[in-house]
Amino acid sequence: MxxxxxxxxxxxxxxxxxxxxxxxxxxxxxxxxxxxxxxxxxxxxxxxxxxxxxxxxxxxxxxxxxxxxxxxxxxxxxxxxxxxxxxxxxxxxxxxxxxxxxxxxxxxxxxxxxxxxxxxxxxxxxxxxxxxxxxxxxxxxxxxxxEQTAGGKQPxxxxxxxxxxxxxxxxxxxxxxxxxxxxxxxxxxEELTVVMSGLSQGDPEAVEGGQDGKKRRAFTFEMDKPVAPYLIAIAAGDIVFRELGPRSGVWSEPAMIEAAAAELTDTEKMIDAAEELYGPYRWGRYDMIVLPPSFPYGGMENPVMTFLTPTFIAGDKSLTGLVAHELAHSWSGNLVTNAVWGDGWLNEGVTSYFENRIVEQVYGKERAEQEAALSYANIETTLAEVGADAPGTALHTESTGEELVGSAIAYDKGSFFLRTVEHEVGRERFDAWLRQWFDNHAFQPATSKMILDDMMKNLVESPEEAERLKLREWIFEPGLPDNVYKPDPKAFAEVDAAAKAFADNRTLDEKAWAGWSSAERQRFLAKLPRELDNAELAALDEALKLSANRNNEELFLWLDLAMANQYEAAVPQTEQFLAMVGRAKFVRPLFTTLWGEGAWGQMIAKRTYAETRDSYHSVTQGAVDKVMGRTSS
Missing domain, CATH: 2.60.40.1730 (tricorn interacting facor f3 domain)
Incomplete structure (x- = not known):
């Protein structure tokens, strides 16, 4: 063709x-x-x-x-x-x-x-x-x-x-x-269906068998808009399609299609919200594919075919901020792309800001504020670990090609940069500026210098405002500028009080937990004392039903806490989790925690990794290999 x-x-x-x-x-x-x-x-x-x-x-x-x-x-x-x-x-x-x-x-x-x-x-x-x-x-x-698929019959x-x-x-x-x-x-x-990050060109065509003599089908695709080459993507397997709206749908293995479609019913609302904010969606369709659990990321914004991890399926749409994020990439990342990887925040930071605006429009300000507060906590944690003035905490870094996944700088600091600018100049002015940025640089690469110059030309109204915004400091200097617009402390006031009560006297409010959002639950688990004994961990698990949690973000936090305290009762579930999930966001930190627990944790890590390594994508393998001191093959 x-x-x-x-x-x-x-x-x-x-x-x-x-x-x-x-x-x-x-x-x-x-x-x-x-x-x-x-x-x-x-x-x-x-x-x-x-x-x-x-x-x-x-x-x-x-x-x-x-x-x-x-x-x-x-x-x-x-x-x-x-x-x-x-x-x-x-x-x-x-x-x-x-x-x-x-x-x-x-x-x-x-x-x-x-x-x-x-x-x-x-x-x-x-x-x-x-x-x-x-x-x-x-x-x-x-x-x-x-054997590594849900269906168990096809590769x-x-x-x-x-x-x-x-x-x-x-x-x-x-x-x-x-x-x-x-x-x-x-x-x-012929038993398999192929999808790619381009628009399908008609029905598949039957063709003569390959070297194995079996019947085959040919699928054709086209992307008629210039994209960064890393966005060419493919998936093939026993997959089926479910329509979600006039321009959106989801693919997955048959065993997962019902749960995936139910979790994604708000997709068209998200597209409408994104267009209302920053202009038309320019890629035709917005389809998604929920991949097997070994997919190494939460999502990948491949044009017209977002790749998603099944770990976002919680049954209550509590983790669909991930979908808002990948959709937002259709503007920031796919439409306007960082020219070099050292400017990766232009993709991820702008997208994280955009994601939060979509969440606010679809799910309300309270949820958006809570999710923003979680992001801000990521920045604080990272700066506490590496140092407030560490060179790698500038948004613009030297281009290394290393992965951006999990970076509190590229994602979260980048988001709070734009959030701060929005607060300083007002939402109306800010939105008009960001929309023209997407329009004027559509289907083109960009750099940090370009966005700074664009802000100075099309957003900033006076030298005094420029000084107040500290644009250059945000982009090119390490750490967090002192003009950062922090999230509302009320967002987690109740949760933080509950975490303090547990830290002080081991008091738990089970009814409050049951009524909390996922963001609140994640905040509570992250705020718990890092050192707990077996009895305290058992009481936590029994009261909050943590081991039975279907929300993978919350389950991960529980297992990480349990392993940090060498809680034997949670070892089998941790090993099972690492065997079932290949998402680097979860796998790498869990192995890091185990490895840091000396002989006890390293024995579990070695045993588990010997069984799971071959099931991980090379991205996750490389990350865990570094943790384990192993040379990647």
């Missing part, structure tokens, strides 16, 4: 890309040419030659755990440039040809730890190249056996590309600042 692509004659600097309003502006996004936009995590030299479109034709081999086929790349280059450099991490390259099928010279360079190896193609005057290749043991891909595959993992299965320029359109034709066993 090959779609027509008409490319304008242009150079590569941002000033030469078609202006907003030109139809071709949606096809070829600018590459920033400023020093702060240089991505040190890519081998590419996009100001010389760059990829503007990727056309994949791949087969999924579940037996060999391998993808193979071709990637056809459309390129643009400056006059006289005859080579293009791609990112590649472990790909097996069979051949490289031009648009007429003629072989092109290529070279795989020396491997660099954490980056892979450059793939340099001498394309001459060719602007279309086809790479025949295969990818085995790709870090972005997790292949699950039937499963899903990808996770952020930050720089997609180069392990797609040969392209794997940098968030080099946006690309893409299309794909994917063949898979």
């Amino acid at each position: 090959r779609r027509a692509l008409i490319l304008p004659l242009l150079l590569l600097a941002a000033c030469d890309v078609p202006e907003a309003g030109d139809p071709e502006a949606l096809k070829v996004a600018p590459v920033l040419d400023t020093p702060e936009a240089v991505d040190n995590q890519t081998f590419a030299k996009p100001l010389e030659a760059r990829v503007v479109n990727v056309d994949l034709d791949l087969d999924l081999d579940f037996t060999g755990k391998k993808v193979s086929g071709t990637a056809m790349l459309d390129l643009i280059a400056k006059p006289g440039v005859e080579q293009v450099i791609l990112d590649n991490d472990g790909l097996d390259i069979a051949s490289v040809t031009d648009g007429e099928g003629k072989p092109l010279e290529y070279e795989v360079g020396e491997e660099v730890e954490g980056k892979g190896a450059p793939l340099t193609i001498t394309m001459g005057d060719a602007r279309e190249v086809t790479i025949a290749y295969s990818a085995s043991d790709a870090a972005a891909l997790q292949w699950l056996s039937p 499963y595959l899903f990808s996770q590309g952020q930050a720089t993992l997609n180069r392990t299965w797609i040969p392209t320029q794997d940098s968030p600042g080099i946006r690309q359109t893409w299309s794909a034709r994917i063949t898979a066993p």
Whole structure:
């Protein structure tokens, strides 16, 4: 499958890309040419030659755990440039040809730890190249056996590309600042359904059997808007679809579809709220897929197909702030993307702020304030651990390519930065500014300097206001500026009083607990004394039914507290939790707590990890390997 692509004659600097309003502006996004936009995590030299479109034709081999086929790349280059450099991490390259099928010279360079190896193609005057290749043991891909799925009958595959993992299965320029359109034709066993982060192009087509001789189907997808390449995503398995609204729906395994759909019934309300706040949703559909529990994140904002962990399903919509977060990424992160990973707060911090506004509009101010207070507590905890002036606590950091998940700086400090600005200038002015930021930078990369400059130009009204806002300090300096707009202390007044009562005299109010929101319960558990004896832990569990809790955020906090106190009664459930859940947010801290408990905890950690490691995605494996002092393979 090959779609027509008409490319304008242009150079590569941002000033030469078609202006907003030109139809071709949606096809070829600018590459920033400023020093702060240089991505040190890519081998590419996009100001010389760059990829503007990727056309994949791949087969999924579940037996060999391998993808193979071709990637056809459309390129643009400056006059006289005859080579293009791609990112590649472990790909097996069979051949490289031009648009007429003629072989092109290529070279795989020396491997660099954490980056892979450059793939340099001498394309001459060719602007279309086809790479025949295969990818085995790709870090972005997790292949699950039937036994690792809810159905137990069919295998499963899903990808996770952020930050720089997609180069392990797609040969392209794997940098968030080099946006690309893409299309794909994917063949898979006929029993399986394939979804991707692009719009499906009609019904699947029956095709001849693969090497195993079994019948197969081909699925086609297209993303006609330029996106950061880490947002190309795929999932395949025994999955079914449930419509949620006129432009939204959810996929999952059949055993989970009812619970998933019930938890997501507010999706259309969230889309409406987001559009009312910051403008139209520009991606067509907003579908989601609830993946098996080994998915390493809470969610991943892949365009038109958000990937979600099943751990957000609590039965009462108490954790659907996660859905609001991933939806908000359709503006901050997908529409306007950090050009380099050192500016990851432009994705996550802006999105976390936006998420809270959606929650306020759909679920009310009280819930939004409580969830904001939890975020603020994350900042305080992090700064207490690493130091208020630690260099890594600035929003803008040196680009390292490391994951942002769980970062109280990129997510929470970034959110409170915008929350503080909103409070200082007023919501009406702030919302008008943020909306124009999305509109004027749609489908383009951005940097911290750009958003600061934009604030100074389009938001700040006087030098005195600029001084009061402390914009540069928020973005480029460590720690938390003293003008931070703190959450209302009343948000958790009752809960904090209850936690203090327990700390002082071990008093528990079971009726109050039963009536609390999930945010309140999480706050209470986080505020409990860190040192408790077995009798006190048993009383807590019995009174609050913690071991039977269906809310994974609350259950995690209980198990972490229990392991920190070497509570033997909770060890079997902790081991079961670690065997069933692959979300790094839960798995990494639990192993960290166990490892810190000396011989007792390390014995449990080693025993459990020996059983669970192979069931985790490479993202979670890498995180736990560091905790355990183990070298990742």
